[in-house]
Structures are given as C-alpha cells and as structure tokens.
Amino acid sequence: MSASATVAEPLVHIRNFRMDFGTQTAVRDLSFDVFAGETFGFLGSNGSGKTTTLRALLGIYQPTAGTLHIAGKVFEPRDGARLGYLPEERGLYKKESVLDVMVYFGRLKGLGRAGATQWSRSYLERVDLADKADVRLDKLSGGQQQKIQLGVTIMNSPELLILDEPTQGFDPVNRRLLMDIIEEQKRAGATVIMVTHQMDEVERLCDRVILLKDGTAEAYGTVEEVQDLYGGTVVRVRCAGLLPASDLFDVARSDGDLADLAPRAGVDEAQILAELVRHGVQVRSFTTARTSLEEIFLRVYGTPSEPVGV
Numbered sequence: 001m002s003a004s005a006t007v008a009e010p011l012v013h014i015r016n017f018r019m020d021f022g023t024q025t026a027v028r029d030l031s032f033d034v035f036a037g038e039t040f041g042f043l044g045s046n047g048s049g050k051t052t053t054l055r056a057l058l059g060i061y062q063p064t065a066g067t068l069h070i071a072g073k074v075f076e077p078r079d080g081a082r083l084g085y086l087p088e089e090r091g092l093y094k095k096e097s098v099l100d101v102m103v104y105f106g107r108l109k110g111l112g113r114a115g116a117t118q119w120s121r122s123y124l125e126r127v128d129l130a131d132k133a134d135v136r137l138d139k140l141s142g143g144q145q146q147k148i149q150l151g152v153t154i155m156n157s158p159e160l161l162i163l164d165e166p167t168q169g170f171d172p173v174n175r176r177l178l179m180d181i182i183e184e185q186k187r188a189g190a191t192v193i194m195v196t197h198q199m200d201e202v203e204r205l206c207d208r209v210i211l212l213k214d215g216t217a218e219a220y221g222t223v224e225e226v227q228d229l230y231g232g233t234v235v236r237v238r239c240a241g242l243l244p245a246s247d248l249f250d251v252a253r254s255d256g257d258l259a260d261l262a263p264r265a266g267v268d269e270a271q272i273l274a275e276l277v278r279h280g281v282q283v284r285s286f287t288t289a290r291t292s293l294e295e296i297f298l299r300v301y302g303t304p305s306e307p308v309g310v
C-alpha cells in the first residue's frame with residue numbers, strides 16, 4: 001500500500017461494482033472513492049450491501065463486475081500489513097489468554113514480541129481490561145472481547161482501517177471510549193472506512209459518507225452535502241398551540257412542543273417566525289439546525305414523519 005496516495009489518487013476506488021449471489025443481486029452499479037486521511041461513513045439499512053462491498057474490496061468475494069482497488073490495485077492478502085479490518089463477524093482464539101492472543105496477532109502483523117506485549121498492555125490499560133491480561137478470552141463478556149478485537153485491528157497503526165460496526169453492542173460509556181480510540185487513529189493519519197448504524201458517530205467522526213439503498217448509492221458526499229440534499233437547514237421551534245398550515249414551510253418532524261420546520265425554497269427564518277407569530281403561535285424558542293443524519297436515514301429508509309400539530 002502506498003503512503004503517497006493523495007487527493008488526486010484515491011486510496012480506495014470502486015467503480016460499477018456489482019455482486020450477484022445466484023439470482024439475487026446484492027450490490028449493483030456502485031461507485032465511490034475514499035481519499036487518504038479521511039474518515040468515511042458507509043451507511044445503509046440492514047441488507048443494503050455494505051458488508052458485501054467490504055468483502056469484495058478485500059478479495060473475500062469475487063465481484064460479479066466492476067473495479068475495486070486499494071492503492072491502485074486489487075487487494076491481495078500480502079498487502080495487508082498496513083490494513084486493519086474489523087469484520088462484522090468477530091472471532092479470536094478463545095481458549096488462549098487475552099495477552100497471548102494479542103501478542104500473537106501483533107507478531108503476525110510484523111511487531112516484535114516485546115513491542116507487541118508493551119502495546120497490548122498499554123491498550124488493555126486504556127480500555128479498562130488490564131486485570132484481564134491473563135484471563136482466557138472466552139471468560140470475557142461480549143463487549144470486552146470486542147475491545148480486544150478492536151485492539152488487534154489497530155495495533156500495527158494501519159494506514160487503512162476498515163471497521164464493520166465497531167461499536168455494536170457497547171454501552172454508552174464504552175461506545176464513547178471506542179469512538180475516542182477511532183478518532184485517535186484518524187488524527188494519527190489513518191484512513192478509516194466505518195460501517196455504522198449510529199448516526200451520532202457519523203456526525204462526530206466522518207468527513208464523507210455514502211448511503212446505500214437496495215445495493216446502490218442513494219447519497220454520497222460530505223456530511224454537509226448529504227444534509228443539504230435532504231433539506232439542509234431546518235428551523236427548530238418550541239411552541240404552544242397548533243402549527244398553522246403554511247406555504248412557507250413543511251413540518252419535517254414534530255415531537256411534543258418541539259418541531260422542525262423545513263423552509264420552502266427562497267424562504268428565510270425571519271419569514272417563518274413572522275408567520276408563526278401572525279397565526280398566534282406562542283414561540284418559546286426558535287433556532288436553526290441542520291437536518292440530522294438520523295432524520296435523513298429515517299426519510300431514506302423508513303416512513304417519513306407525518307406533519308402534525310404541536
């Protein structure tokens with residue numbers, strides 16, 4: 001893997017990827033790039049083709065059609081020293097001790113025994129598992145085992161990290177800890193591709209995203225570009241009384257006395273405020289916010305919120 005990939009030359013390059021399983025098409029005509037140094041959110045509903053795409057990128061699946069390149073060529077396992085892959089299906093040697101497993105993987109990734117041991121002990125300290133170093137892996141909880149697997153994935157400071165649902169199954173405190181660790185990898189220069197269903201993680205960590213729907217791209221761009229595509233800025237009001245039907249806005253979301261109003265084209269916030277006041281709505285607070293990715297996800301994959309009065 002080249003360390004000199006630049007914005008002009010994407011680190012990951014996928015064009016017209018198609019994957020059929022028998023008569024079922026899992027992914028069709030999918031194209032996107034991931035550039036060196038960015039954190040890329042790979043999003044989509046269950047079964048939309050995310051894991052299939054990652055597996056084809058890593059040569060686990062043979063694509064039906066299309067180009068999938070890492071650093072300008074088809075990935076081969078011998079190029080894997082600078083790659084960290086956290087697969088959706090977790091799995092480590094469960095009958096060995098935590099430290100032995102970590103050191104084993106560290107050595108596979110080219111670290112010396114002393115370096116791997118030192119790195120593992122400091123990681124275990126970081127993730128609050130220092131007291132488990134000599135415990136058999138199958139005696140750890142599911143979340144604890146996942147922490148070990150993430151450690152094994154990042155321990156050789158990979159240039160490219162591919163994480164399939166890295167925080168799945170973690171409590172909020174540990175989810176934040178894992179996000180901090182991923183963010184550190186990003187700050188250290190890693191390119192990160194992350195499958196996640198947690199939209200707050202995407203808003204915090206990702207520079208650009210792709211949303212898959214039915215095996216192809218529904219939206220692709222920076223988080224801001226995708227937000228703009230699906231409504232951009234909303235006016236968030238807390239108010240008493242029914243919202244009036246208006247030509248100036250649509251009610252994008254409504255929850256108790258809080259509502260997000262999506263301005264129609266050419267309408268600004270001041271006009272919306274004046275409209276509400278004119279209709280006798282008691283406005284308690286009035287701010288502007290970008291449409292959240294969570295809301296966009298619901299719009300793309302689920303039933304959009306019905307405009308209702310508050």
Ligand SMILES: Nc1ncnc2c1ncn2[C@@H]1O[C@H](COP(=O)(O)OP(=O)(O)OP(=O)(O)O)[C@@H](O)[C@H]1O
Pocket residue numbers: 021024026044045046047048049050051052053088
């Ligand atoms: N080895 C396989 N054989 C047959 N069908 C498969 C295989 N792998 C995946 N599929 C199908 O391809 C589609 C996409 O699956 P994939 O695992 O890529 O989805 P995903 O977006 O990762 O979903 P999730 O968010 O639930 O993990 C699904 O309909 C799935 O059943």
